[in-house]
Amino acid sequence: MAEGERLDVRKTYKLYIGGKFPRTESGRSYLVSDAKGKPWANACRGSRKDVRDAVQAARKAAPGWSGATAYNRGQVLYRVAEMLEGRREQFVDEVARAEGVTRRVAAETVDKAVDRWVWYAGWADKLTQVFGSANPVAGPYFNFSVPEPTGVVGVVAPAASSLLGLVSRLAPVIVSGNTCVVVASETRPLPAITLAEVLATSDLPGGVVNLLTGFAAELVGPLASHLDVNALDLGGLDLALYREAELAAAENVKRVVPPVKLSARDWLSDAKGQDPYWIAAFLEIKTVWHPIGV
Amino acid sequence: MATTPVRLGETGSGFLQQVALGPLLSRFAVDEVGAGERAAALAKRSIKKESKVAALRLAVAVMDLTTLEGADTVGKVQALCSKARRPDPSDPEVPPVAAICVYPSLVATARQALAGSGVKVASVATAFPSGQASLAVRLADVAEAVEAGADEIDMVINRGAFLAGRHQEVFEEIVVVKEACGQARLKVILETGELGTLDNVRRASVLAMAAGADFIKTSTGKIQPAATLPVALVMLEAIRDFHDRTGRMVGMKPAGGVRTAKQAIQHLVVVNETLGPDWLTPEWFRLGASSLLNDCLMQLAKERSGRYQSGDYFTKD
Numbered sequence: 001m002a003e004g005e006r007l008d009v010r011k012t013y014k015l016y017i018g019g020k021f022p023r024t025e026s027g028r029s030y031l032v033s034d035a036k037g038k039p040w041a042n043a044c045r046g047s048r049k050d051v052r053d054a055v056q057a058a059r060k061a062a063p064g065w066s067g068a069t070a071y072n073r074g075q076v077l078y079r080v081a082e083m084l085e086g087r088r089e090q091f092v093d094e095v096a097r098a099e100g101v102t103r104r105v106a107a108e109t110v111d112k113a114v115d116r117w118v119w120y121a122g123w124a125d126k127l128t129q130v131f132g133s134a135n136p137v138a139g140p141y142f143n144f145s146v147p148e149p150t151g152v153v154g155v156v157a158p159a160a161s162s163l164l165g166l167v168s169r170l171a172p173v174i175v176s177g178n179t180c181v182v183v184a185s186e187t188r189p190l191p192a193i194t195l196a197e198v199l200a201t202s203d204l205p206g207g208v209v210n211l212l213t214g215f216a217a218e219l220v221g222p223l224a225s226h227l228d229v230n231a232l233d234l235g236g237l238d239l240a241l242y243r244e245a246e247l248a249a250a251e252n253v254k255r256v257v258p259p260v261k262l263s264a265r266d267w268l269s270d271a272k273g274q275d276p277y278w279i280a281a282f283l284e285i286k287t288v289w290h291p292i293g294v
Numbered sequence: 295m296a297t298t299p300v301r302l303g304e305t306g307s308g309f310l311q312q313v314a315l316g317p318l319l320s321r322f323a324v325d326e327v328g329a330g331e332r333a334a335a336l337a338k339r340s341i342k343k344e345s346k347v348a349a350l351r352l353a354v355a356v357m358d359l360t361t362l363e364g365a366d367t368v369g370k371v372q373a374l375c376s377k378a379r380r381p382d383p384s385d386p387e388v389p390p391v392a393a394i395c396v397y398p399s400l401v402a403t404a405r406q407a408l409a410g411s412g413v414k415v416a417s418v419a420t421a422f423p424s425g426q427a428s429l430a431v432r433l434a435d436v437a438e439a440v441e442a443g444a445d446e447i448d449m450v451i452n453r454g455a456f457l458a459g460r461h462q463e464v465f466e467e468i469v470v471v472k473e474a475c476g477q478a479r480l481k482v483i484l485e486t487g488e489l490g491t492l493d494n495v496r497r498a499s500v501l502a503m504a505a506g507a508d509f510i511k512t513s514t515g516k517i518q519p520a521a522t523l524p525v526a527l528v529m530l531e532a533i534r535d536f537h538d539r540t541g542r543m544v545g546m547k548p549a550g551g552v553r554t555a556k557q558a559i560q561h562l563v564v565v566n567e568t569l570g571p572d573w574l575t576p577e578w579f580r581l582g583a584s585s586l587l588n589d590c591l592m593q594l595a596k597e598r599s600g601r602y603q604s605g606d607y608f609t610k611d
Contacts, residue, residue, distance in 0.1 A: 052602050059605075228604035251601065 013043045013189070015050060015213065016196035018057030019206015025049045030214070032190060035100025043189050046214035048222035051181065054210035055228050058152045058179040061207030066149045066177035074124030077175060080202040081117035084110075087198060091163060091191065098162045098188040099264070112268050113167045119274055120171035127176055131280050135287070142290040147283040149177035150255060151230035154223040156216060158236045158260075161267045162188035163195060168267060169235050172278035174208055178231075181223060182211045185236060189213040217241060224248035231255035231282050257281050322500075324492035324528055333523035336567055337560045346559070347597050350590050352574060353558040354381055354388055357590075358416055358547065358582045360395040361611070362423075362515065371400045374611060375407035382591045385598065391587065392576035393446060397422070398435060401442035416446035416481070420471060423485075423514035425450035429467060436474045447471070448481045448511060451498060453488050461501060468505035481509035481547055481580075486525045487517040495525055499532035509545035511582065520550025521582075523560060530568040537569075546573065549582025555593040558586055584611060 013032075014021040026047035034040045044050075065073070084091065088110055096106035128147055135143040153173050158165030162185050173180050184192035196211045212219055216237060224232060224245040231254050234242050242259055249256050266272040341349055359378050361370060375394055382388040393414035394404045404415045417439035421427035427435075436447055449471050455463045472480050482502040486495050502510050510529055513520035526548045533544050546569075548561050558581055565573050573579050588611070592603040 055602065222602065225600070226602040226604075227607060228602065252604070 011041070013041055013193045013213070015044050015046060015054075016193065016200065016209070016211040017050070017054045017207075018060070018210065019200060021196070021200070024214070025053065032187070034097045040097065041190060043193070043213045046212040046219055048218070050212055050214075051219055051222040051226065054181040054212055055152060055223070055226050057207040057210050058181050059228055061179045061205055062149075062151060064205055065174070065179055065208045068177070070125040070128065073175060073177065074121045076203050077117055077121035077124060077171065080198060080204065081114050081121065083198045083202045084114050084117060084195075087194075088114075090194065094191045094194055095163050098191055099160070101264075108268065109161075109164045109264075112273075113164045116164070116167050116274055117171055119270075120175045120279075123172075123276060123279060124175050127276070127279055127283070130276065131283060131285070137289075140292045142292060143287065144290070145285050145287045147176065147280070148286050150282045150284055151178060152228060153178045153180040153282055154220075154226075154229050154232045155180050155182045156220060156232075156234050156236040157182055157185050157192060158262070158267075159185050159187065161262070161264055163191040164267045164273070165235075165262070166192055166195065168273050169233055169278070170209065172275075173233065173282050174204075176279055176283055178282050179208045180210070181229070182209060183216055183219050183223065183236070184211055184213045186214070186216050220245050221248060224254070225251060227252045229254060231257070233257045233281070235260050255282065322493065322496050324496050326492050326524075329492055329524040329527050333527045333564065336527075336564050337523055339560075339563050341559050341563070343597075347594065349559045349562055350555055350594050350597075351387065351389060352562060353555065353581060353590050354391060354587065356574075356576050356579050356581055357391040357587060358393045358395045358549070358580045359391045359587055359611075360515070360549070360582050360584045362395070362397060362418060366397065366400060368400070368403050371396055371403045372407045373609075375404055375413070377587070377609060377611065378408065378413050379411045381587060382594070385591075385594065388591065388594060392580055395448065395582060398439035398442060398444070401439050401444045405443040414445040415443060416448055417442070417444035418448045418450075418483075418514075419444075420449040422448070422450055422483075423516040425452055426454070429470070432467075433470065433474050436471055440474070440476055440478050444478055446479045446481060446509075447475050448483055450483045450485060450514060451502065453485055456489070456494070456498060456501075461497075464498075465501055465505045468502055468507065472506040479508040479545075480506070481511045481545070482507040483511045483514055483549075484529075485514055485517060486512050486521075486529075487519050492524065492528050495528050496532050499529045500536065503533070503536045503542075503544045507544060509547050509580065511547040511549055511580075513548075513550035515550030515582065515584075518551070521548035521552050521561075523564060526561060527564055527568065530565060533573075534569055543572075543578060545578040545580065547580040547582055549580075552581055552583050553585050553589065555586070555590045558583075558590065587611070 014023050024044040024046045028045040029042040030045040032040050032043045091110045092106045095109050096103050131147045133145045137143040199209050225248040232249055237259055246256055378391045378394050390413050393416045395416040396404050398417050401417045419435040419439045420432035452464050484498040489495055499510050588608045595603050
C-alpha cells in the first residue's frame with residue numbers, strides 16, 4: 001500500500017435491541033444491494049429469538065417511557081431531530097444510494113425526516129388536550145377521558161421509503177409513550193440502522209425503540225403472535241402477509257393498523273405523510289368518574 | 295420452648311479426628327478458572343422440544359416456591375400455596391411444586407393451606423438471613439418453626455465464625471440445630487456470596503455435610519451474587535466426593551438469582567452431569583426461587599401454543 005493510502009473502514013450493520021447493537025442471535029446475514037442492484041453490505045438476518053429479545057426489551061422500557069412527562073418525551077423527540085440534522089450528509093448519501101434518487105431529492109427527504117421529528121415532538125404535550133376530554137354527565141361527577149399509550153407496538157416499516165417512511169410511522173407511535181419493535185424495510189434496511197445510531201445518542205431510553213432487520217415473512221409471524229405485543233402497525237406489509245399477521249394478532253386482540261399505500265412523493269407531503277390520528281391509533285382512552293366536592 | 299443455653303463443645307467435639315474429614319477441609323484447593331469453564335460449557339447444552347418440556351416440568355416439581363419479604367401476609371402466603379398446589383390451572387400436566395418456603399411466623403398458615411396436597415412446608419430459621427443472634431435465640435427460632443409444623447428447616451451458618459476460622463464452632467452449631475430439627479430435614483445455607491472464594495465454598499460444604507445437613511443450599515437470596523453456576527458446581531462436586539467417601543446422599547438447593555427457566559435448566563444439567571439422575575428428584579434437589587415459577591409456566595405455555603407469552607396472563611406473586 002502506498003504511503004498515505006488508507007484501508008476502508010466499513011460499517012458492520014447490526015440490530016438495535018435494548019439500547020445496544022447486538023448481532024442477530026442466529027448468526028445469519030443477508031446481502032443488501034443498492035437501488036442499482038450493486039452489492040452494498042451484509043445486514044443481520046434476524047430470527048424469532050431476536051423478536052423475543054426485542055419485545056422483552058420494549059416491555060422493560062415501557063413503564064419508564066410511558067411514565068415520563070409529556071414535556072420530557074417532546075424534548076427527547078426534538079433531540080432526535082437535532083442528532084439527525086447533525087448527520088445530515090451521511091443520511092443524504094445513504095438514502096440516495098438505497099432508493100436510487102438524486103442527491104437533491106435525497107436531501108429533501110432527509111430534511112423532511114428531521115422536520116417530521118420536530119412536528120411530532122410538538123404533539124407530545126398536546127395530544128392529551130386534543131384526544132382527551134372533560135365530559136358532561138347527568139350527575140354530580142367530574143368525568144374525564146384521558147388517552148394512555150397502548151403499550152408495546154410492533155411496527156413494520158414502509159418498504160420503499162427507507163428513512164422518511166420509517167420516521168413518519170415511528171414518531172407517532174413513541175411520542176405518546178408506547179415502546180416499539182420495528183421491522184426495517186427488507187430490501188432497504190441500512191438507513192434504518194443508521195437511524196438507530198441516531199436514536200441511541202438522543203437521550204431516548206434504551207428499549208423504547210428496538211430495530212430488527214431481516215425477512216418480513218420470518219419476523220412478522222412471531223411478532224404478530226407474541227402475547228406481550230399490544231398493537232401492530234403493519235404499514236410495510238403486502239396483502240398476503242398482512243392477512244396472516246392479522247389472524248395471528250387476533251389471539252390477544254391486538255390493535256392492528258393496516259398497510260398504508262403512499263408513494264415517495266406522498267411521504268414528502270405534509271398533507272399525506274403526517275397525521276395526528278396516527279398518534280391516536282396507538283392510544284387507549286381511560287375514562288374516570290370523580291365525585292364533585294370530595 | 296427450648297431456650298436453655300447450649301454449651302458448645304459437648305456435641306461432636308473433635309470431629310476433625312472422628313470423621314476423618316479434616317484433610318477435605320484444609321487441603322482442598324478449588325480451580326476457580328476450571329470451575330467457571332466447566333460450568334460455562336455445561337450451560338451451553340441445548341435442551342429443546344420434548345426434553346425442554348420435561349426439564350421445565352422437573353424444574354417446577356423440584357421448586358421451593360419462596361416468599362421471604364417483610365411485607366408477607368397470611369393472604370399472600372395462602373395465595374402462594376394455592377399456586378403451589380396447581381401452578382397452571384390450564385395445564386394439568388404441570389406438577390405441584392416441591393415445597394413452600396416461608397418465615398416461621400407463617401408456617402402454620404402454609405401448613406393449613408397445603409393440607410393434603412403433598413407439598414412440603416419449609417421454613418427459614420436461625421435468625422435468617424444474617425444469623426447474627428445468640429445460639430439460644432437461633433435454636434428457639436428453629437423450635438418454633440418445627441412446632442408450627444415445618445417439614446424442612448433452612449438454617450444459615452455462622453459466617454462470622456466461619457470466616458474467622460472458627461470451623462469447629464460452625465460445625466457444632468449445625469449439629470445442635472440438626473438435633474433441634476427432630477424429624478424435619480435440615481437445609482444448611484452457606485451464603486456463598488459472603489464466603490469470598492470457591493475454596494471456602496468447598497470447605498463450608500464439607501463442614502455442613504459432616505455436621506449432618508440433609509441439604510446444602512447456596513444462598514439466602516438476600517445477598518448478591520447468589521446461586522451462580524460455578525458455585526453450584528463446586529458444591530455438587532463436594533456432595534459427590536462426600537457420597538463416595540461416606541455413602542451418604544446429601545441434597546442440593548441453589549437459591550437466589552435463579553430467575554429464568556433457562557437458568558433453571560442449566561442447574562438441572564449441572565446436577566445431572568455431576569451427580570447423575572439419582573439426584574434429580576424433589577427428595578435430593580431443590581430450586582429456591584420466587585419469580586422462577588412464572589417464567590417456567592410461560593415457557594411451558596410457549597412450547598404448547600407456539601406463541602411467546604406475556605406476564606399479563608399469569609398471576610403475580
